[in-house]
Amino acid sequence: MSEHCVWQNLRAATLAPRDNDAWGIVEDAVIVTRGDHIAWLGERADLPPEFAQADRTVDLDGALVTPPLIDCHTHLVYAGNRAHEFELRLEGASYEAISRAGGGIRSTVAATRSASEDELFALACERARALMREGVATLEIKSGYGLSLAHERRSLRVARRVGEALGIEVKTTYLAAHALPEEFAGRSDEYVAALCDWMRDLHAENLIDAVDVFCERIGFSREQTRIVFKHAKALGLPVKLHAEQLSDQGGAALASEFSALSCDHLEYVGDDAIAAMARAGVVAVLLPGAYYFLRETKLPPIEKLRASAIPIALATDHNPGSSPTFSPLLMMNMACTLFRMTPIEAWLGFTANAALALGLPAERGQLGAGSVANFGVWSASHPRDLVYRFGHSPLRQLVLNGQMREAIEL
Ligand code: NIG
Ligand code: FE
Secondary structure (H helix, E strand, O other): OOOEEEEEEEEEEOOOOEOOEOOOEEEEEEEEEEOOEEEEEEEHHHOOHHHHOOOEEEEEEEEEEEOOEEEOOOOOOOOOOOHHHHHHHHOOOOHHHHHHOOOOHHHHHHHHHHOOHHHHHHHHHHHHHHHHOOOEEEEEEEOOOOOOHHHHHHHHHHHHHHHHHHOOEEEEEEEEEOOOOHHHOOOHHHHHHHHHHHHHHHHHOOOOOEEEEEEOOOOEOHHHHHHHHHHHHHOOOOEEEEEOOOOOOOHHHHHHHOOOOEEEEOOOOOHHHHHHHHHHOOEEEEOHHHHHHOOOOOOOOHHHHHHOOOOEEEOOOOEOOOEOOOOHHHHHHHHHHOOOOOHHHHHHHOOHHHHHHOOOOHHHHOOOOOOEOOEEEEOOOOHHHHHHOOOOOOEEEEEEOOEEEEHHHO
16 A cells, blocks of 8 residues: 655645646645655645545645756766866867867766776766755756767666666666767767667667757767767657757757757757747757856847747756756756746746656646655745755755655755
């Protein structure tokens, strides 16, 4: 028999619109969980008697309860760091120039290859736990610092193990098309052919949930991206794209042809591509951490994305080169201060729209009867408070599949 638990003395922000309130706030709420699902959620006064009988009652002492966060774009599996490149950039070197000189992604590839699988696992778990301490219960993890069959396999396996070890949902993304490894120097078309072969093997090992490409001057061309996408589609795998981060390569329009789940970054995306994304139902994933850390000045076209009714997701883009952050809450604050998004847009960006970017139903970002019993319990009175403050996580507990975990123990 699954445990029947009544959670009371709380304010719920369900993020399911309710009486013209986009936050879906339920004052003096009760949540009834049965095993790993929410069986009932509503005002205490409306609690039906059949739900009132509990195996266990938890008093949340007036806390705010929200859906847990979904970080839909991370590069969590790597070794080493790039603090030295940060210094070089402060002295005037550009991210692109460092990459062309053999640093950048390729320096992380060298460090990652020389680490053991268990070291990579320990590092990735530590990073995932830092995200959980800010309310994350669903996480996308990309490969892309291995760049050989064996090393990409290790990274994807580590990503799967992180999900199992921490009890959170991890979606894996195959990003072998992240940079050209040294052993393929001058032979980028051959590398693309090789990584498409590896994709077949890794897919057969059930290691891949989606396929991504870094389509950029320092990454892969539009035509190479098309080849990777064709292979993904032939295997029935959804695609995503690092598109228009540093320049307009026409990546977002191409990704739309392949009905991509998402196009990510998008600072340099053009109007026609926005229209193509809207037609194809592609989610725009904006990454304020990378925008900030690379001191980008070209804003992603928020107003046009809004006008086209494209769902806008946000993510940490945690990686050692362009976004070494562990804070989704800070990303929400930056989305508002830097991109002029609203606090509710920031929340939808880390909940319902992030779910869509991973091919999950939008309801995964809401609380209500039938949802998985996952939620964040915060010392705050309203979710907008969590966007307004920065550099502070007031998470008290994270409830995963009906089980409460203290934030300080994560
Ligand atoms: O999303 N742009 C490509 N990938 C990462 C950066 C990776 C790195 O610099 O290590 C990004 O910004
Ligand atoms: Fe990225």
